[in-house]
Amino acid sequence: MASVPSSLLTTAGLIGGYSVARATGNRQLGGAVLAACGAAAFASWRRSAGLPAAAALSAVYTGAFGLSHPLAKRLGAWPSVLAVTAATGAAAHVVADRRRGRA
Numbered sequence: 001m002a003s004v005p006s007s008l009l010t011t012a013g014l015i016g017g018y019s020v021a022r023a024t025g026n027r028q029l030g031g032a033v034l035a036a037c038g039a040a041a042f043a044s045w046r047r048s049a050g051l052p053a054a055a056a057l058s059a060v061y062t063g064a065f066g067l068s069h070p071l072a073k074r075l076g077a078w079p080s081v082l083a084v085t086a087a088t089g090a091a092a093h094v095v096a097d098r099r100r101g102r103a
Helices: 006-024 027-049 051-075 077-102
Strands: none
Touching (some): 006 027, 006 051, 006 077, 027 077, 051 077
């Protein structure tokens, strides 16, 4: 079975986590989705790009989550989530997913 691209995992974590939190009113449940997808992405990054890249991409993922909150005050909630998701997915693709395709 082919593994899931990490850019898809980060997208699922950021958009899915926000969607779950918003739909259920339970921020902890949304955080659990965010954390589970982040853990899966970290494992993928570590396999494909190594530990330093995995740590850096984890910082990007976590930072994107944090940045989405103040950004939402300027752009709105959904545009903010989509913007940080696009940036995080692009970083994951460039740093880890393209390498995986060459291996």
